[in-house]
Amino acid sequence: MSLILKQISPRCLWFRRLCAAILAGFVLVGAGLPVQASGLEVRDIRIGIHDGATRFVVDLSDKVEPRVFGLPDPFRVVIDLPEVNFLLPEERIGDGAGLIEKLRYGLFRPGTSRFVLDLKTPAKISKQFLLRPDGGKPWRLVLDIVPTSRDDFIVAMRPSAATAPRVASQPPPPPLSRPPNEKPVVVIDAGHGGVDPGAIGVSGVYEKKIALDYSREVAKRLRDTGLYEVVMTRDRDIFLPLRERVRIARAAGADLFLSIHANTHPKRSTNGFSVYTLSNNASDKEAAALAALENKSDVIGGVDLGDYSDDVQNILIDFAQAKTNELSVKFARGNLVGEIGQRARLLGRPWRSAGFAVLKAPDVPSVLLELGYISNPAEERLLLSPAHREKMSAAIVRAVGNYFAETQNARL
Numbered sequence: 008m009s010l011i012l013k014q015i016s017p018r019c020l021w022f023r024r025l026c027a028a029i030l031a032g033f034v035l036v037g038a039g040l041p042v043q044a045s046g047l048e049v050r051d052i053r054i055g056i057h058d059g060a061t062r063f064v065v066d067l068s069d070k071v072e073p074r075v076f077g078l079p080d081p082f083r084v085v086i087d088l089p090e091v092n093f094l095l096p097e098e099r100i101g102d103g104a105g106l107i108e109k110l111r112y113g114l115f116r117p118g119t120s121r122f123v124l125d126l127k128t129p130a131k132i133s134k135q136f137l138l139r140p141d142g143g144k145p146w147r148l149v150l151d152i153v154p155t156s157r158d159d160f161i162v163a164m165r166p167s168a169a170t171a172p173r174v175a176s177q178p179p180p181p182p183l184s185r186p187p188n189e190k191p192v193v194v195i196d197a198g199h200g201g202v203d204p205g206a207i208g209v210s211g212v213y214e215k216k217i218a219l220d221y222s223r224e225v226a227k228r229l230r231d232t233g234l235y236e237v238v239m240t241r242d243r244d245i246f247l248p249l250r251e252r253v254r255i256a257r258a259a260g261a262d263l264f265l266s267i268h269a270n271t272h273p274k275r276s277t278n279g280f281s282v283y284t285l286s287n288n289a290s291d292k293e294a295a296a297l298a299a300l301e302n303k304s305d306v307i308g309g310v311d312l313g314d315y316s317d318d319v320q321n322i323l324i325d326f327a328q329a330k331t332n333e334l335s336v337k338f339a340r341g342n343l344v345g346e347i348g349q350r351a352r353l354l355g356r357p358w359r360s361a362g363f364a365v366l367k368a369p370d371v372p373s374v375l376l377e378l379g380y381i382s383n384p385a386e387e388r389l390l391l392s393p394a395h396r397e398k399m400s401a402a403i404v405r406a407v408g409n410y411f412a413e414t415q416n417a418r419l
C-alpha cells in the first residue's frame with residue numbers, strides 16, 4: 008500500500024483532483040440516515056495511478072465481500088457493498104482521475120450501498136484485493152483498473168449470476184379500470200436519491216436532498232388534511248429505478264402522481280418553477296433535453312437498462328394514456344401553475360411536456376415538478392429556506408385540493 012501512497016504524493020494527487028471537483032459546503036446526507044444494521048463504515052476513498060493502472064481505494068471499518076461488475080453504454084464499474092454509512096469528510100462525488108471520469112456513491116436499495124465509477128474508455132479490473140488494518144490504516148478495498156477493448160469489457164466485466172443486480176419481482180400491474188379509492192391516493196415521488204444525486208447546485212447542494220425535503224413537507228401537509236391517502240416512493244436517501252417509481256404508483260392505485268425535482272441551466276440567471284407532463288413530442292427543445300437528462304437516472308444509478316429498455320426508451324402514448332394525460336395536463340395547467348404563480352416565480356411557459364419515463368403509468372395522472380433552478384444562486388438559497396419550502400408546499404397542496412374538487416366525478 009505504501010507504493011500507491013508514494014506514487015500519488017505529494018499531498019496526494021487524488022486529493023487535489025477530487026477536491027477540485029468536489030462541491031463543498033454540503034451537509035453530509037449520510038449523517039441523516041438511520042444507523043445501519045451492518046455497522047459498516049466507509050471512511051475514505053482515493054484514486055491514484057499505480058503501475059499504469061488506475062487504483063481505486065476504499066477505507067473501511069471492517070472487511071467486506073464486494074460485488075464488482077461492469078455495465079456498458081456508457082462504460083461503468085459498479086461496486087456493491089452491504090449497506091454502509093458513508094463517513095467521508097464531504098460527499099466525494101465529482102471528477103475522478105486516470106481512467107475514472109466521475110464517481111458517485113450512495114444507498115442503492117435496502118441492504119446494498121453502491122459506488123458507480125464512470126469510465127473514460129472500456130476498462131477492466133486487473134487486480135482486486137482487501138488489505139487488513141496495518142500501521143494505523145484501516146481495512147482497505149483496492150481495485151486496479153486497466154484499459155481494454157469493448158468486446159473484452161463485455162466478457163470480463165459481465166455480472167455473473169452471483170453479482171448480477173437483483174431485479175425485484177414485480178407483481179402484475181393492476182387492471183386499468185378499478186373501483187374508486189375510498190380517499191384519493193396521492194403518490195409523492197422525491198426525484199433521484201442514493202447513488203444518483205441529480206443536479207448539483209452552485210453551492211454544491213444536491214437535487215436529491217431538495218427533492219426529499221419538499222416531498223416530505225408536501226406529504227405531511229397532504230396527510231394533515233385527512234382527505235388523502237399519501238404514499239411516498241422514497242422517504243430517505245436511497246436510489247430507486249424509474250420503473251420502480253411508476254410501479255409503486257400503480258400498485259398503490261394512485262389517483263395523482265407528483266414527481267418532485269429541481270433543475271439547472273447553463274445560464275445562471277434562469278429561474279422559476281415549471282411543471283411537465285408526458286408527451287410523444289416534446290413541447291420544446293429544453294423540455295426534451297430535460298426529459299433525456301431525467302431519464303438517465305437509471306444509468307447514473309448503475310442499473311442495466313438491457314432489462315427494460317423498452318420502458319424507458321419508447322414513450323408511446325396509447326388510448327388509455329391519452330385519457331390519463333388530459334387529467335395530468337388539467338392538474339399541471341389548470342391547478343398547479345395558478346397556485347404556484349401567486350406565490351413564487353414561474354419559468355416562461357411554466358407548463359411543458361416531453362417523454363419523461365417516470366410519468367409513464369398509463370392509468371395515473373402524473374406530473375413532474377421542477378421547483379426552480381439550483382444553478383441560480385438566489386433561487387438555490389430560496390429553495391433551501393424553510394419558509395419558501397412551506398409556502399411552495401402549501402401551494403401544491405391547495406392545487407391538489409382544487410384538482411380533486413373539480414375532477415371527483417371524472418375518476419378513470
Ligand SMILES: [Zn+2]
Pocket residue numbers: 198199205206214268269301
Ligand atoms: Zn431531477
